[in-house]
Amino acid sequence: MEKLVGMSMKEALTPVTEENQWNEFNGDGYKIKVYQVKRDCLERYNAAFKLKGFIEYNPALWEQSEMYRYIKDSQGLYKSFTKNNEDIRVFLNMDAGTIIYFLVIL
Numbered sequence: 604m605e606k607l608v609g610m611s612m613k614e615a616l617t618p619v620t621e622e623n624q625w626n627e628f629n630g631d632g633y634k635i636k637v638y639q640v641k642r643d644c645l646e647r648y649n650a651a652f653k654l655k656g657f658i659e660y661n662p663a664l665w666e667q668s669e670m671y672r673y674i675k676d677s678q679g680l681y682k683s684f685t686k687n688n689e690d691i692r693v694f695l696n697m698d699a700g701t702i703i704y705f706l707v708i709l
Contacts, residue, residue: 604636604693604702604704607684607691607693608651608652608655608682608693609655610648610651612644612648612702614641614644615640615641615644615648616638616639616640616641616702617638617639617641618636618637618638618639619637619638619639619701620635620636620637621634621635621636621637622634622635622669623635624669630708631708631709632707632708633669633705633706633707633708634704634705634706635669635670635673635703635704635705635706636703636704637673637701637702637703637704638701638702638703638704639700639701640695640700640701640702642700645697645700648695648702649679649680649695649697652680652682652695653680655682656682657680657681657682657693657695658680658681658682659678659679659680660674660678660679660680660681660694662674662675662676662677669705670692670694670703670705673694673696673699673701673703674694674696674703676698677696677697677698677699678696678697678698679694679695679696679697679698680694680695680697681693681694681695688708688709689706689707689708690706690707690708690709691704691705691706691707692704692705692707693705
């Protein structure tokens with residue numbers, strides 16, 4: 604994830620949960636990793652992510668996604684990345700103080 608966002612974050616992140624669901628037949632599926640962000644780094648990441656092209660998300664638009672429970676009733680930023688057949692989204696949930704890595708393979 605650090606390569607995607609272009610900054611070091613190891614010192615500020617603590618893993619919280621990981622969720623995986625894969626189709627054994629064709630390999631399609633998703634992975635969600637949630638990290639708690641140290642409070643003193645949250646505003647710095649918010650400013651840096653905005654400079655790197657992250658935009659504000661609307662939780663209602665994600666209501667049909669596996670991501671929804673991690674961002675509902677919150678505000679923050681996200682950005683989509685595409686690499687080979689992988690669709691990656693990184694969310695900064697300012698209300699919960701989390702960064703969420705969401706990988707979808709189709």
